[in-house]
Amino acid sequence: MTSYNIDTYDSDHIRAVFGNLSIDKTRLPSSGLTGAGVPSFVAEWLLDKLVPGNGSLTATEADKVNAFVSKAFPRKDDVNVIKFRLTQGEIYKLIALLKVRVKLEEGKGEIPEPQAQIPILSLNQCTISTDLIERHEMLLRQGIWGKISLGLLSDGTPEIIDFDPFQCSKVDLQAYANCRAQFSTDQWRDLMFCSMGYNPQHPNYTHTAKTWILARLLPLVEANYHLMELAPKGTGKSYVYENISGKLSMVSGGKISRAQLFFNARTREVGLLGRHDVVVLDEVQSLTFDNPDEVIGPLKTYLASNRYNCGGYQDISSDCSLMLLANIELDNFLQPKNSNNLVVDLPYFFSETALLDRFAGIIPGWKIPKFTYDMAASGAGLKMDFFGEALLSLRRDNRYFTYAQQHTKFDKSATVRDQNAILKSASGFLKILYPHLNLTLMDYERDCLKPACELRQAIRDAEYTLDDEFRQLSQEICVEAY
Template sequence: MTDHIDGKALEEFKGCVVRKDLAPLIKGGANVPAFVLEYLLANTCSTDDEDRIREGIENVKNVLREHYVNPEESTLIQSKLKEHGKYKIIDKISVELDAQRDCYWANIVNSNIKKANISDQLVRSHEKLLLGGIWAIIDMEYDPMITVGSKVFPFLVNDIKPIQLSNFSIERIAEKRKDFTKEEWKKLLLRSAGYEPDSEGLDDRIQDLLLLRLIPLVEANFNMVELGPRSSGKSYIYKEVTPYALLMSGGQGTVAKLFVNNTTGRVGSVGEWDAICFDESTDHLFKDSDAVPLMKDYMESGSFSRGGKGGEISGNASIIYNGNINQPVETVLQNSHLFSPMSTEVNNDTAFLDRINAYLPGWEIKKFAPSNFTTHFGFSTDFFSEFLKALRKDTYYEAIDTYFSLGNHLKQRDAKSVRRIVSGYIKLLHPDGNYSREDLEEYLKIALEMRRRVKEQLKRIGGMEFWDTNFSYIDKESQEEVFVTLPEEKSSALIENVPLAPGVCYSATSDGDHVGIVRVEIVNVPGNGKITVTGTNSSAIKEDVKNTVNYIKANEKNILDERHSLKETDLNIQITNVLGNNTSSGIGGAIYVGILSALYKKNLKAGLAVVGNITIGGAVEKVLQFADKVSSLAENGAKMVIVPMDNIAELATVPTTVLSKCDVPFYNNAQVLLQKALE
């Protein structure tokens, strides 16, 4: 059933809109991309007249029946070519260079035709044939007299008509945009991509995220990650909605295919496509290991060096990394970081990950139900893809400067990313360039969130280098500063802000590169001095426990009253990694206050953490990676971190944002530590 947006779309864009449920109806089980079907549907089905729609569908079915090649019909098509001499087919065609024979061979995918003859001129006119291939209407010929040596190669490609719009005017869209409200235009865009914005589950937040998937198509050299559940349409846009994007399976990226073939000098996919989407990037990304440094170069500047060949080579392709998260996001955050599901080639490479402009939280987009796909009118896919491509020529990089400035935590890469996300939303929703202050503020908040998500994970991986994540913007008129948070971080505090139960304390440890957070939980029962440590196999942790217990035993008369003795008490000590698995030495102070608070049944202060060791002789050891440990504890909920006095000179290295929300008192002996720790 049509609505008023359908009416407007048909009136303003007649011949360029189709009912979006028609292509799936015709497609059935055939492996025909949506843009192929809608290319055929656009001329006959851009109407709300049901009779004309039925007639148009029949025409398209006839064309597909006669000319579209299903893989199982490949032998029949080859036979028709032999019998008729010439035949027109709709198929995907790719080309490869045979350097030994100095010629090109065409491969027709569904027709299963290998090594068809094709002229150099056709290849030069359609270079994407060499980069994964294109869908096209292909004029084929069969000539058994064509031979190379003693072999017959009878198939010949006479002509190619790519399935793309022949002409397009962005000015037309800009002119017609004024006849739609912002919400109407937003719905038309989403319907053009196949979604139904009025369906259950696609609220305003999800709609904004779905539009974000389009930004790599309207912003050149835009790098994005989306990880989420299966069947949520992560790759759909880049496979079905545009012929200008390349969907690449994980592990297939080679230097020659992506960047440059050093034998031929031909620039690879980054120079020929608008977007390259690495599907299943959680498994494997590149076939060649040396593709990683080249990709870093390219993601940073849009260019790369050919090494020994000399010179910089540029490209415009945006890079998208898609993949699945198989655990709840809360679990991932508690144990690691949100890049950890990605391929091991890059998931801890901060230089690589810092080049990501936006991290789309795919876990918020649930699996699509049939009702989430629209039955209304939207731009035909070929028209829509040309619209997206045309928008790449514009930029609204400085749009926010009229009303807002960015907070001081945003570094150059952060600011660049935020500006480009805002620019992308303006291009999509305001192709006429008319937008309001309120529109800008809305897009700015989304942009800050998407880049901050990248930075927060970098902080988890790289520590102090990426600590400035308190992203904000400042209203130039009121000078009010607004801070932007992340939905998944709001409830991710690991250290509870309530008085800790007797025996419970937190600490931080490190493997030398990464900081982990541990929870110490101690239960005491009457016994004969047995100590049981569970939850860890770390010899360093067990050494901390041994030294702390021996210190208390050696000084029982000064530390414990006559009612308590470790000789008559069994201690069960549970060590839990609540963030990371980087367990090592340095938690003796937390064990000490845990044991005494358990013995005396006294609560410890709210949000308490203790770092540092107490030796058997009672000395307090200086903490290594002091700033990283204090900052990590504070960012995960600690309200007080008690630290060794020997680290006092390093207090200046702790960010002021950390010190503003967490007390950092010092201790130089066990007695002072206990006094400051008890509630």
């Protein structure tokens, strides 16, 4: 394998290989777009359209972006201003997230029309043509960010006249693999790292730290893959999930209802797990449910079988992955205070091994340094919308799991769930680091299988502490590449 000095991060090579799918990551922090609530996968697209170039924005470029933002991105308190302009016959153009929902009601005697929603303006009953919906079917799922042309019908109903999406819709995975072949493994790892928004040249980002930060991408590349990250505050656990794709949904702490997560019987709308590719629950240490048994039961079923049933309605199947983020306390040596039971400070239901066993692993976030401004990406990386879509597209390719199966040997210490978890984690690392599947057995063992085992070992350690049943097995899971 070609060695690579991180001090020679080659932005020119990245631009030569990926062309307009790459962007200088210093553009975004100097733009002020994230401060306006614009996710990175939208902001980088806009920057490339408005002020293409490299390096921090000039004063002129910043003024151009700010003028555009003030005009095109509405605030919540702009809704009455926009409504007034619509009543004056104006076609108002804005950039926002657009969703479409279809509400079925029996006994109405007519087929309901789909209704568009613009959440930032709290507009939930806009008319939209079926032609626009058929062209952009993702509107019916997570919704899409784009340029919306909004008008008003004669009866006072807001109307979506036109829509131009911003998000990358399709990735040529063979072309992506061909691009990977033009980088060494270390160069590609640093490109992935920079594309996430981190500076691969920062001395605090060791090889180990990079491995666990890249592990945050596993729920994107693997369908029905469920993972936790436990870390002290300030390591940037949620950053990538908030910015990489509109197909992810993030919920921060507090109380989560069964209707929100699974199915709303009143509106008959499928919940988060049925609509998104990844659902991220942040601040899990403060997570509560009104009635935990009503949530934990279907959650265990879903984590095990990829489907759930709520309130007697038909089964809902999904390939959504679940990511849990939580803060934990460290000792004076910056190690977890309860290293053999990392979930001890989480809500009590995570100490039920029947639930815990359904997670593939725990990312050791205490091995990731706290984030500071000089750790932000400063070279060329992949545009966030393309990067996110490429990762999500890989979840449908089974060749990586097959490779892992063919090159992994378990002994009797590994249960079926241990084996499935480790194989899926190893498959995920293959997709992130070796999408072209050109690697040696040593590469696989070092970069994929070993971290996959470490992720799962944290689950086994907690189970061994919590439940006598697991003490019948050895505490260590033994796996080897062959």
